[in-house]
Amino acid sequence: MNGPPNPPLPRPALSRRGLLRATLAGAGALGLAGCSTPVGAGLANTELDPGTVEYWNLFGGGDGVRMQQMQDGFRKANPGTGLQAITFTWGNPYYTKLSLATLGDKPPNVAVAHLTRMTTLVRAGLLQELRPEDLARHGMAPDMFNQRAWQAGLVDGKAYAIPIDTHPYVLFYNKDICQQAGLIEGDGQLKNIDGETAFADALDKVKQVTGQYGATHSINAPDTASPWRFFQTMYAQLGGEVLADDGTRIVLDDAKAGRVLAYMRTLTVERKLLPSSIDYQGAVALFANGQAGFHLNGEWEISTFQTAKMPFGMTLVPNIFGGSYAVQADSHTLVLPVQRDQDRAKLDLSLGFVRSMLDQSLTWAEGGHVPAWLPFANSAEYKNLTPQSNYAAAADAAVYDPPGWYSGSGSNFEIIMGSSIGAVEAGQLTPEAAIAQIRSKLSVLANTASPV
Amino acid sequence: MTTTTGVLRRQPDHTRPALTFLAPFVVLYVLFIIGPAIYGLVMSFFDTSMVKSGLGDFAGLSNYREALGSSDFWSALWHTIWFTILTTPPLVVLALVFALLAERVRRGRWFFRLAFFLPYVLPSAVVALIWMWLYTPALGLLNRSLTTLGFSEVNWLGDPNWAMVSLAITTVWWTLGFNFVLYLAGLQEIPRDLYEASAIDGAGPWQQIRRITIPLLSRTTTLVIVLQIIASLKVFDQMYIMTSGGPNFSTRSALQYVYDVGFTDYRSGYAAAASTLLFVVILAVSAIWLVMTRRQEQEV
Numbered sequence: 001m002n003g004p005p006n007p008p009l010p011r012p013a014l015s016r017r018g019l020l021r022a023t024l025a026g027a028g029a030l031g032l033a034g035c036s037t038p039v040g041a042g043l044a045n046t047e048l049d050p051g052t053v054e055y056w057n058l059f060g061g062g063d064g065v066r067m068q069q070m071q072d073g074f075r076k077a078n079p080g081t082g083l084q085a086i087t088f089t090w091g092n093p094y095y096t097k098l099s100l101a102t103l104g105d106k107p108p109n110v111a112v113a114h115l116t117r118m119t120t121l122v123r124a125g126l127l128q129e130l131r132p133e134d135l136a137r138h139g140m141a142p143d144m145f146n147q148r149a150w151q152a153g154l155v156d157g158k159a160y161a162i163p164i165d166t167h168p169y170v171l172f173y174n175k176d177i178c179q180q181a182g183l184i185e186g187d188g189q190l191k192n193i194d195g196e197t198a199f200a201d202a203l204d205k206v207k208q209v210t211g212q213y214g215a216t217h218s219i220n221a222p223d224t225a226s227p228w229r230f231f232q233t234m235y236a237q238l239g240g241e242v243l244a245d246d247g248t249r250i251v252l253d254d255a256k257a258g259r260v261l262a263y264m265r266t267l268t269v270e271r272k273l274l275p276s277s278i279d280y281q282g283a284v285a286l287f288a289n290g291q292a293g294f295h296l297n298g299e300w301e302i303s304t305f306q307t308a309k310m311p312f313g314m315t316l317v318p319n320i321f322g323g324s325y326a327v328q329a330d331s332h333t334l335v336l337p338v339q340r341d342q343d344r345a346k347l348d349l350s351l352g353f354v355r356s357m358l359d360q361s362l363t364w365a366e367g368g369h370v371p372a373w374l375p376f377a378n379s380a381e382y383k384n385l386t387p388q389s390n391y392a393a394a395a396d397a398a399v400y401d402p403p404g405w406y407s408g409s410g411s412n413f414e415i416i417m418g419s420s421i422g423a424v425e426a427g428q429l430t431p432e433a434a435i436a437q438i439r440s441k442l443s444v445l446a447n448t449a450s451p452v
Numbered sequence: 453m454t455t456t457t458g459v460l461r462r463q464p465d466h467t468r469p470a471l472t473f474l475a476p477f478v479v480l481y482v483l484f485i486i487g488p489a490i491y492g493l494v495m496s497f498f499d500t501s502m503v504k505s506g507l508g509d510f511a512g513l514s515n516y517r518e519a520l521g522s523s524d525f526w527s528a529l530w531h532t533i534w535f536t537i538l539t540t541p542p543l544v545v546l547a548l549v550f551a552l553l554a555e556r557v558r559r560g561r562w563f564f565r566l567a568f569f570l571p572y573v574l575p576s577a578v579v580a581l582i583w584m585w586l587y588t589p590a591l592g593l594l595n596r597s598l599t600t601l602g603f604s605e606v607n608w609l610g611d612p613n614w615a616m617v618s619l620a621i622t623t624v625w626w627t628l629g630f631n632f633v634l635y636l637a638g639l640q641e642i643p644r645d646l647y648e649a650s651a652i653d654g655a656g657p658w659q660q661i662r663r664i665t666i667p668l669l670s671r672t673t674t675l676v677i678v679l680q681i682i683a684s685l686k687v688f689d690q691m692y693i694m695t696s697g698g699p700n701f702s703t704r705s706a707l708q709y710v711y712d713v714g715f716t717d718y719r720s721g722y723a724a725a726a727s728t729l730l731f732v733v734i735l736a737v738s739a740i741w742l743v744m745t746r747r748q749e750q751e752v
Contacts, residue, residue: 095716096716103502125503221609222694275590420700423612428699437700451504
């Protein structure tokens with residue numbers, strides 16, 4: 001990092017050699033100054049300021065705004081500690097970057113991972129184990145988390161991830177439109193619309209009011225997660241499963257899957273209660289503009305509709321197929337990627353950041369997520385938070401994506417499932433053809449030896 | 453070279469200085485192109501995993517066998533070729549037409565040159581965002597215009613039959629400027645007096661274009677076509693950003709397949725085999741064109 005010795009005093013006319021030397025010296029000085037910047041640290045292969053927490057996440061939209069508030073909260077509470085937060089595109093691109101950075105010995109101190117993606121990261125040897133005694137130092141213990149989320153996050157009985165929420169698929173409804181459609185009860189809540197017929201009838205009534213659609217949900221590429229979430233919610237209500245034995249076996253139930261797919265096709269293609277071609281932004285916009293009375297999506301879209309200042313409520317997705325209640329969900333967790341030279345001070349710095357995020361569960365819950373941190377989830381503060389607490393029960397009925405090295409939120413598994421399901425909803429594939437496609441594409445991955 | 457002949461011996465030997473000046477480039481070329489390419493080729497014979505150190509178990513030809521037997525690999529390769537077929541003709545023909553038109557404009561020529569070239573300077577992500585907005589169902593500019601005019605909506609990016617066409621339209625708008633500039637340069641090379649002489653002989657503008665301009669641009673055309681085919685075969689960005697290979701995998705390109713299996717699935721060995729196969733395809737296309745250009749040059 002030392003620049004060459006001071007350049008000789010410049011002669012009246014700057015010689016070529018002198019200029020070159022001066023430039024080099026300047027570059028050296030720049031490099032020195034650059035050590036504290038990420039670019040400088042990257043070029044010089046040195047560590048960012050040791051007192052800084054580097055934090056990677058995948059939160060955009062409303063989630064991104066809430067997460068920034070929480071980061072500011074951490075900065076205010078820890079004035080001496082630097083925080084460098086970076087947001088990446090959700091899904092496979094994020095996990096690819098996280099894996100490569102960890103393999104290249106440049107991981108962040110703390111990173112967000114979906115619960116369903118974390119196991120693969122652990123098996124690839126990319127995450128640190130979180131030992132009970134370390135967690136205890138920061139006031140965290142297994143029984144302080146939502147048990148469904150905590151248990152789902154254990155790998156071989158060891159903890160590697162701190163769940164901060166459960167984010168289920170939910171039903172948004174426009175209060176005014178539903179009122180006109182006669183779907184609101186005396187107490188202002190949505191009437192029960194469980195069952196295949198009741199749900200379709202409710203959409204039909206709403207469609208009469210809006211003149212366009214009953215509900216919207218995102219179907220078009222590149223969003224494959226949304227069709228999968230809607231399908232999985234109903235398929236799990238029938239008790240169906242897709243993968244077994246860590247993803248090495250396909251246990252798709254053709255009859256059940258066919259029934260759900262046929263129902264989805266009826267809603268979109270045949271009865272046009274939902275648009276059969278709409279992308280994510282469009283599905284959100286149609287609901288926000290009152291062109292549909294219902295919207296099926298993850299609860300995180302709450303911030304968008306609050307900003308739109310529209311009269312909306314949120315509730316559990318109805319139990320359409322009448323089995324024991326189930327809903328597709330995942331959890332955001334905080335993980336600590338493997339560091340080459342992890343010492344206790346660094347570990348405590350990272351865990352302190354994790355704890356600070358949990359302490360700000362209110363901000364995160366305002367963004368729609370069901371808190372996993374029980375001290376807050378059981379508080380009156382959360383119970384009074386509406387409409388967020390209306391669907392808190394979803395956390396206990398959460399169905400996570402099946403285990404497998406290619407499974408989890410935004411994974412190849414979801415892309416395969418969602419592509420086929422979306423094609424049925426768009427009227428491009430019959431349910432039978434979609435099931436055949438799912439089988440053939442999944443079997444390639446199921447038969448491939450796990451690369452981790 | 454012929455430095456050994458008596459006459460030329462007096463000329464200084466430039467080999468050493470030439471090598472010295474070339475050295476920085478050669479070092480970088482070996483370090484970042486040749487080296488990794490050989491490593492990739494070696495890796496394609498192993499079950500290399502990105503998250504495990506070393507090459508992994510020797511796999512022989514099984515990676516190649518798997519790729520050649522994979523319907524996903526073949527459909528991805530076909531998508532890339534289909535994209536090349538859709539984009540190359542318009543990108544060559546339109547670039548020529550626009551270059552001819554821009555050349556004939558008398559006033560404000562700079563404006564037309566700039567207008568056609570400008571989209572090319574945009575980064576792929578920006579182009580993708582602009583066109584995703586244009587293509588948005590129900591609310592986007594294109595579909596709004598269609599419905600206002602009384603036509604039915606086109607599901608630009610959501611229909612597997614349309615998605616590749618939509619991506620091709622975006623690409624033509626975006627990259628036309630490069631071929632356009634090559635043609636403009638080609639047009640400057642044609643001597644003015646040929647046009648004057650032909651005008652005196654009574655040739656009209658259309659005859660001039662057909663008999664003088666197009667034949668004399670044939671070398672530029674060959675260059676434009678080869679560069680365009682290779683560029684189209686390497687397509688990745690637009691599809692990755694705009695459709696992620698969807699709907700229902702109908703726009704997943706060969707390169708995205710390599711990216712998906714190599715980086716997302718951690719299967720570096722298999723991805724290396726798939727990319728070697730893609731390399732062979734591009735090499736074959738280039739070789740065909742090389743042979744055709746040679747023949748063309750001999751005829752001239």
